Amino acid sequence: MKVEVSKGISEIKFGLLSPDEIRKMSAVKVITPDTYDDDGFPIEKGLMDPAMGVIEPGMKCKTCGGKVDQCPGHFGHIELAMPVLHIGFIKEIYSILGSTCSNCGRIKLTDDRINEYKKKIEEVKNKLHDIDYDDIVSDAESEASDVVICPHCHFENKKISLDKPTTFREEGKKLTPKEIRERFEKIPDDDLILLGMDPLVARPEWMILTVFPVPPVNVRPTITLETGERSEDDLTHKLVDVIRINQRLRENRDQGSPQLIIEDLWDLLQYHITTYFDNQTPGTPPARHRSGRSLKTLVQRLKGKEGRFRSNLSGKRVNFSARTVISPEPFLSINQVGVPVRAARELTVTETVTEHNMERMKEMIRRGPGNDDPAVYYPGVNYVYRRDGSRIKVSEKNAKDVAEKIEVGWQVERQLQDGDIVLFNRQPSLHRMSMMAHEVKVLPYRTFRFNLAVCTPYNADFDGDEMNLHVLQSQEARAEAEILMKVQENFLSPRFGGPIMGAIHDHITALFLLTYRNPLIPVDMGMHILSYVDIKEMPPVVEEDGKRYYHGRDIFSTILPEGVNIEFKGKLNDKNLDPEGTEGIVKIENSKLINGAIDENAIGQSKGVLLDYVIRKFGNARGAVFLNDLTRLAAGTISYIGFSTGIDDEDVPHEAKMQLREVGKDSVSKVEKLIENYRNGLIGPEPGKTLEDTLESMIMKVLSQAREKSSEIASHYLGMENSTVIMARSGARANMMNLAQMAGIIGQQSIRGQRQHRGYTNRTLPHFKKGDIGAYARGFVTSSYKEGLNPTEYFFHATGGREGLVDTAVRTSRSGYMQRRLINALEDLKVSEERKVLDTEDSVIQMIYGEDATDPSRSFAGESVDIDYIVKETFGKKYGGVKK
Amino acid sequence: MAKFNILLHEMVPEHILVPVEEEGKLLEELGISKNQLPKIRKSDPVIKALEKISGDIEPGRIVKIVRKSRTSGIATIYRMVIGE
Secondary structure (H helix, E strand, O other): OOOOOOOOOOOOOOOOHHHHHHHOOOOOOOOOOOOOOOOEEEEOOOOOHHOOOOOOOOOOOOOOOOOOOOOOOOOOEEEEEEEEEOOHHHHHHHHHHHHHHOOOOEEOOHHHHHHHHHHHHHHHOOOOOOOOOOHHHHHHHHHHHHEEEEEOOOOOOEEEEEEEOEEEEOOOEEOOOHHHHHHHHOOOOOHHHHHOOOOOOOOOOHHHEEEEEEOOOHHOOOEEEEOOOEOOOOOHHHHHHHHHHHHHHHHHHHHHHHHHHHHHHHHHHHHHHHHHOOOOOOOOOEEEEOOEOOOOOOOOOOHOOHOOOOOOOOOOOOOOOEEEEEEEEOOOOOOOEEEEEHHHHHHEEEOOOOOHHHHOOOOOOOOOOOOOOOOOOOOOEEEEEEEOOEEEEOOOHHHHHOOOOOOOEEEEEEOOOOOOOEEEEEEOOHHHHOOOEEEEEEEEOOEEEEOOHHHHOOOOOOOEEEEEEEEEEOHHHHHHHHHHHHHHHHEEOOOOOOOOOOEEOOOHHHHHHOOOOEEEEEEEHHHHHHHOOOOOOOOOOOEOOOOOEHHHHHHHOOOOOOOOOOOEOOOOOOOOOOOOOOOOEEEEEEEEEEOOOOOOOEEEOOOOOHHHHHHHHHHHHHHHHHHHHHHHHHHHHHHHHHHHOOOHOOOOOOHHHHHHHHHHHHHHHHHHHHHHHHHOOOHHHHHHOOHHHHHHHHHHHHHHHHHHHHHHHHHHHHHOOOOOHHHHHOOOOHHHHHHHHHHHHEEOOOOOOOOOOOOOOOEEEOOOOOOOOOHHOEEEOOOOOOOOEEEEEHHHHHHHHHHHHHHHHHHHHHHHHHHHHHHHHHOOOOOOOOOEEEEEOOOEEEHHHOOOOHHHHHHHEOOOOOOHHHHHHHOOOHHOOOOO | OOOOHHOOOOOOOOOEOOOHHHHHHHHHHOOHHHHHHHHEEOHHHHHHHHHHHHOOOOOOOOOEEEEEOOOOEEEEEEEOOOOO
């Protein structure tokens, strides 16, 4: 590949097209508003004149002689009968009209002021000031527009107003575009610089069109439907309107028709030209298609999400990419991605043939493009390029011949093979971990697959999610991706400085079951579990009652790296849950788990203390191995033990049911009592609250206590033999509150943090008496999910649930827009070598990055240094405190 | 409303006018030119309050701002006064 160095751009200058320029660049003067004749040939001097370019293959351009892919297209032009304002310059026209003298054309400033402004502009050009040229122009214009008597000719200027969108009035009298143009022609070149124009490239009168450019046909191609019907582009439709009205205007003017008719036609021409540029001008009804759809004209082509900029320039479609459904694969490393054979055969990497890879290339070419269902996958070749760039398609038939022909310097488009580096991405790409580099592993079937620990950064699940994959094409790209974007390089999140990936759901359940109360695992079962991981040494065997066992914690210890010494608190660190202290405090000495159960706090995503420790102490690569082993060991364990949950996990004994019912009744009567007291005037207002608010908050307090009590009862009767409790306690999924809601009392349903109170007059539902503000009437649910809700409870539950749905819908759209604005504001900032944060003009945004020069992803939970760890590692156990 | 000195308000960070003689040395230390500094308007209430103490502050002067920072405890930044 040849690398071309383009010329640097030092300045971009925008100017206006003068009528002469429009005529000069025009290939044809368009006079007929028709496109094709009855035989389907373009009409001469019509809107589809072949001089404006070709759109049909096989035709030649009348202007340049090029074919479809060679001819760039050529402009034509329309001579307007009367001048018309350009809608894009209305603001400029208005301010120039206001700031210049209608008699002599000079800017309404004294010569002294003009010179002062000119001097300032000169200084800005030499970068002596920190102000924009535009600001000086608007200052000068606003100063001049306040002047009434022209300092040059002493003419008394009248006030000019703008009747949106395109009518200018001078003290009520309409100014025609023609008059405006005549005034602008009088403005001397020397004054233009104060009006923000460079006379070399723009004159104010050019903002009023006398000649109208007709874009090349390439810009507005005719579409031929399958039925053979032809359909013109929206722009062509609009141009037809312009020409038609222009013709009528000319005829009427030449015949000397009444002024009224001419003015009407003139306004109509102005309307068509305005909508040709922008069909959404405020104050102008949009031009419509026969079907009622509004036309997509020039501005609509560029503007907005579907416009040229955001859709085609900032967001391009790419080659070497694939998209399909994702599914989990616990046997893949977190750094890998499973690619289906069908995708691998289509995706290619271009390699250049050298003396050294000649044999390998020949072998691959000999395989040809291959089939989609091979017993073993080997990469083939789809295309080969000769040194002159010409392409040979490799097929089953010619594969052997092509293989013999290749020479050094040829390029081979080789299919994907195991170990290739690719980028993997899931939308919405909200943070940098949404796009990470993986190693390819080609697999059968049709989905992309990856390790479950990687779900978190992508925020992926497998209910039908699809993801994109991009194959890197250059050695530099691959190197960069491997160093910066590989999954293992993104363990530690730049958001909070901890591991963003980690064990989830069943991984946590499995390893919790393996280590909770240090169970004895029969040797055969232990062997099965350990066969999932690659370990150096088997755990010690313990004999009991003549049978051979492994300890669960010893099995877990086999996947720890050498030299792990750590002590931290697990989720079970609570007197009630762990009276003997054998589960809550996790202690690992010399890579042996000697105390505690492994749970979310040890290996979970973003919380896993042990995971964090391993990644920091042993590096990303070892961290990846640890997480791989972790997920495999978990898969092995839980698939052998088996683990399931169902609604009968929430069965509680009869006495518990009675207690729960009592709690419900109790709190309802307590609320009744409060209301009675309130009615009897026994409750006084709390500071800062009305009497009603005080009552309300007291009721809320009672009802939330009810839920807590029900939670307590439920957890008392649901013990660690229960699957749901295991999940809740280990942190795999759900919490005790969820369980209490299933087994006991659902509790208060609220809207905006308040008890439900809206609905009918003085009541929430017709099922209640007017003025009832008791617990049931305001959305307190005493049923459980398991029992089921009664109709009023069900209704309140639905309204409360809807609030959550509406909130998330509103939040995502709003935060998405906020993020877009933030990104647009910050995207060009860079960190300099001295760690200053600078923008594109090298202005300082932060004196030092983050004010502490710390990269959060290399920090310890936001702190630059983890002092506890250093003390412990340096001075040994004696000084090692338990971490916070 | 009673007038008070905004510089003494707990939510207003410390603003210190850098003496003209020290500017050169400071910029050299920071390794930047004056124009690269963040800006503060002469019309900013803090600058007006400083002017009451030390007289008119010309655009181009440098103000040192010492404020609390969530990341580093205390952060020192500099701003150049600009017109208006």
